[in-house]
Amino acid sequence: MIDLSPEIRPETAADHDAIAALHDHAFGPGRFARTASRLREGVAADPDLSLVARVGPRLAGSVTMTPILIGAEPALLLGPLAVDPDFENRGIGRALVRETLARAAAAGHRLVLLVGDGPYYGRLGFHPVSPERVRMPGPVDPRRVLVAELVEGAREAAQGLVARAPH
Numbered sequence: 087m088i089d090l091s092p093e094i095r096p097e098t099a100a101d102h103d104a105i106a107a108l109h110d111h112a113f114g115p116g117r118f119a120r121t122a123s124r125l126r127e128g129v130a131a132d133p134d135l136s137l138v139a140r141v142g143p144r145l146a147g148s149v150t151m152t153p154i155l156i157g158a159e160p161a162l163l164l165g166p167l168a169v170d171p172d173f174e175n176r177g178i179g180r181a182l183v184r185e186t187l188a189r190a191a192a193a194g195h196r197l198v199l200l201v202g203d204g205p206y207y208g209r210l211g212f213h214p215v216s217p218e219r220v221r222m223p224g225p226v227d228p229r230r231v232l233v234a235e236l237v238e239g240a241r242e243a244a245q246g247l248v249a250r251a252p253h
């Protein structure tokens with residue numbers, strides 16, 4: 087029997103080409119202009135929290151976490167999250183998000199922000215934030231700006247402009 091259960095582990099340099107191909111397919115070239123992408127420009131992703139799901143030799147999915155600031159508070163930006171269409175609807179997206187959130191909490195992080203679909207991420211602990219409290223540095227549908235607390239009360243502490251983490 088072939089084992090089709092995904093192995094989830096931090097990404098390595100050997101995964102980068104396959105991740106780039108997956109992102110091209112899932113989001114297209116326009117993705118770099120998006121506000122969330124701009125927040126990642128020039129900032130290294132967190133190597134312990136940016137994960138891949140492998141099924142045998144295939145890259146089935148990937149999730150990236152990048153440090154950001156919300157006002158003066160450090161936080162993490164989750165995304166892109168992408169799953170290869172051949173592997174969709176098997177729980178791989180959910181497993182990647184749950185695993186990176188668990189690792190982020192264990193590493194002492196407090197809050198995770200993303201721009202994404204509320205119905206998908208709502209089931210994973212994300213909630214919309216008011217655009218008056220958390221201001222994005224570029225155009226974005228405010229209903230898609232979501233946060234998940236890793237520590238109770240972290241949402242209250244984080245207010246202001248979302249910005250690139252200093253590097």
Ligand SMILES: CC(C)(COP(=O)(O)OP(=O)(O)OC[C@H]1O[C@@H](n2cnc3c(N)ncnc32)[C@H](O)[C@@H]1OP(=O)(O)O)[C@@H](O)C(=O)NCCC(=O)NCCS
Pocket residue numbers: 112113167168169170173174175176177178179180181201202203205206
């Ligand atoms: C969205 C994505 C990451 C989901 O990955 P996946 O491994 O197929 O998802 P899971 O198996 O964990 O979850 C599947 C469930 O989520 C639902 N779902 C998938 N995409 C959804 C969306 N955009 N909004 C709401 N629900 C969604 C499915 O209908 C399914 O529901 P069910 O469990 O009730 O049957 C994947 O489809 C993908 O890469 N899409 C293209 C890129 C993208 O949109 N990334 C997310 C940015 S918001």
